[in-house]
Amino acid sequence: MLRYSTIPVTPFQQNCSIVYDDQTREAAVIDPGGDLDRILDEVERLGLTLQQIWLTHGHIDHAAGSSAMAQQLGIPIIGPHEADRFWIDGLPQQSRMFGFPAAEAFVPSRWLADGDTVELGAHRLQVRHCPGHTPGHVVFHSPDMKRAFVGDVLFAGSIGRTDFPQGDYDTLISSITQRLWPMGDDTVFIPGHGPESSFGAERASNPYVRGT
Numbered sequence: 001m002l003r004y005s006t007i008p009v010t011p012f013q014q015n016c017s018i019v020y021d022d023q024t025r026e027a028a029v030i031d032p033g034g035d036l037d038r039i040l041d042e043v044e045r046l047g048l049t050l051q052q053i054w055l056t057h058g059h060i061d062h063a064a065g066s067s068a069m070a071q072q073l074g075i076p077i078i079g080p081h082e083a084d085r086f087w088i089d090g091l092p093q094q095s096r097m098f099g100f101p102a103a104e105a106f107v108p109s110r111w112l113a114d115g116d117t118v119e120l121g122a123h124r125l126q127v128r129h130c131p132g133h134t135p136g137h138v139v140f141h142s143p144d145m146k147r148a149f150v151g152d153v154l155f156a157g158s159i160g161r162t163d164f165p166q167g168d169y170d171t172l173i174s175s176i177t178q179r180l181w182p183m184g185d186d187t188v189f190i191p192g193h194g195p196e197s198s199f200g201a202e203r204a205s206n207p208y209v210r211g212t
């Protein structure tokens with residue numbers, strides 16, 4: 001079975017998740033934005049072999065640790081969608097602006113597109129392109145776990161900011177209603193920040209998307 005462990009990292013308390021097969025102990029990390037020592041301590045504590053980095057989008061708190069981790073472990077960076085290339089190219093400037101440790105730009109081993117899958121051992125997660133917060137934002141959905149790792153698309157009680165370059169409110173709302181809701185009301189999502197919730201709970205009570 002797939003399992004996961006979520007660790008808030010960076011001053012922005014970004015939810016970095018380690019997804020793993022509980023038998024083979026193969027693992028992928030979603031959004032290693034920083035605090036790599038803490039992430040790798042958790043990998044060791046769980047007895048995992050980290051094989052891949054999966055990225056939801058190119059913002060500093062999600063992507064900044066990727067290049068260092070990929071080089072240190074010799075593993076690929078997969079995602080996000082290529083429309084976030086300008087954010088990843090801008091990581092050195094983002095790190096100066098937000099007072100983060102110096103972050104390197106990189107080119108992922110593989111860009112992702114809507115309908116792609118990522119594989120961890122015998123398991124597959126579905127990739128959906130969910131622009132609006134950033135143009136190249138993707139989410140990772142595991143129908144088996146009934147979980148979706150949604151980055152900064154949707155939060156418990158809120159939605160992602162759309163005031164960044166190439167952000168767009170209407171696009172974000174349609175990403176949520178057209179690409180997240182079909183995963184089912186009982187799907188639990190792990191947002192980029194803050195507590196987990198379910199799509200059904202957000203459809204009932206989130207003021208931005210209530211009743212959609």
Ligand SMILES: [Zn+2]
Nearest residue numbers: 057059133152
């Ligand atoms: Zn973001």
Ligand SMILES: [Zn+2]
Nearest residue numbers: 014061152192
């Ligand atoms: Zn974020």
